[in-house]
Amino acid sequence: MSERTVLIVDDEFAIRDMLRMALEIAEYRCIEAESIQDAYTLIVDERPDIILLDWMLPGGSGLELLRRLKRDENTEEVPVIMLTAKTTEDNVIQGLDVGADDYLTKPFAPRELIARIRALLRRSGSGQDQGRMEVNGLVLDGESRRIFVGDNAIDMGPTEFNLLQFFMSHPERAYTRGQLLDQVWGANVYVEERTVDVHIRRLRKALQTGEADYSGLIQTVRGTGYRFSSRGL
Template structure:
C-alpha cells in the first residue's frame, strides 16, 4: 500500500509532535509547518494527500491559506481538515464555505482525527461510492446500493440512499441545506432547500425499520441544518 502524506500546519510544537506520532503509528508520512508561508511552500513542493490546518497561525489565518489553495486548480482537490478552537456555528460554516472538507475542535482525540483522515482519503480515491459502512448496526453497502440492519434490508429511494451515504461518510458534522443540495443533488441542479427537509423525513421514516430504530442518527441542528451522529443529543 502506498504511504499517504499528511501536512500538519500548526504553530504549537506540542500539537505537531503529538500528531506526527499518531500519524506515523497509523503509517502515514507526516510533514510539518508552523505558518502559512511554509505550509504553502511545502504544499507546492510535496503535494500532500491531505492537510490538517490550524485556524490561527502566525502571519495570517489558516483560512487565508485555505482560500489560496481552493483558488488554485493544482491544489483545489487536496482535502483540508481545519483544526480549530473556534466552536461557534458561524466560524464553522465560514470554514466550510471557503472549502474545508471537515473540521475538528480542540482538544480532540488523535484516534478520532485519524478516522476522519482515512474517511476523507477514501473519498478522494473514489472509494466512497463502493464503501461498506456500519454505524450502530446500520450497514450501507455502496457496491450493492443496499442498506441493512442485521438480515433485514431497508427499503429507500435513490435520493435517500445518496443522503445516507453522504451522511455516513461525513459523521459528526453539521451541514446546511444548501451544502447538502450541492453535495447530494449536485451544484448545477436547482431545487428548493425545503426539498432537503422532505427527503430527510423520508430517510428518517425508512430508518425506523423493523428490527431497530436508527432514525435518531439523523439529527436536526437548530439554525444550521442536519448532521449524522451516533451520539445522544
C-alpha cells in the same frame, strides 16, 4: 498501499509533535509547517495527500490559506481538515463554506482524527471524482467539459457548466448566492449577487432539452438561494 503524506500546519510545536507521533504510528508520512508561507511551499513541493490546518497561524488565518488552495486547480481537490479551538457554529460554517472537508475542535482524541483522515482519503481516492457524474440520465464529463443526455450534447456557457458541476458535486444542500459566487466565480472576484440569478436562468434554459426537461434539478430555496436535487423528478 503506498505511504500517504499528511501536512500538519500548526504554530504550536507540542501539537505538531503529538499529531506527528500519532500519525506515524498509523503509518502516515508527516511533514510540518508553522506558518502560511511555509505550508504553501510544502504543498507545492511535496503534494501532500491531506492537510491538517490550524485556524490561527502567524501571518494570517488558516482560512486565508484554505481560500488560496481552493482557488487553485492544482490544489483544490486536496482534502483539508480544520483544527481549531473555535467552537461557535458561525466559525464551523465559515470554515466549511470556504472549502474545508472536515472540522475538529481542540482538544480532540488522536484516534478520532485518524478515523476522519482515513474516511477522507478513502473518499478522495475512491475514483468517485468529478470527472464524470450522472443524475437521472444527465451526464457531466469534467474532462471534456461537455454535458450529455444519451448521445446528445447540451450546449451551455462555461459559467453555466461550472455551476452545474458544483451543484452535481454537492447535491441536496442549499447554497446562498454569496456562497455560489465564492465557490464558482472565486472568493477574490467581485461580482454582484444578482449575477447568480442570471446564470441560474441560463442554466435552467440549457437543461430544457428536446428529450427531457432537467431544469427542475435546480431548485429555488426561498429565503436562502438554490439547491440541486433530483428528488421529486
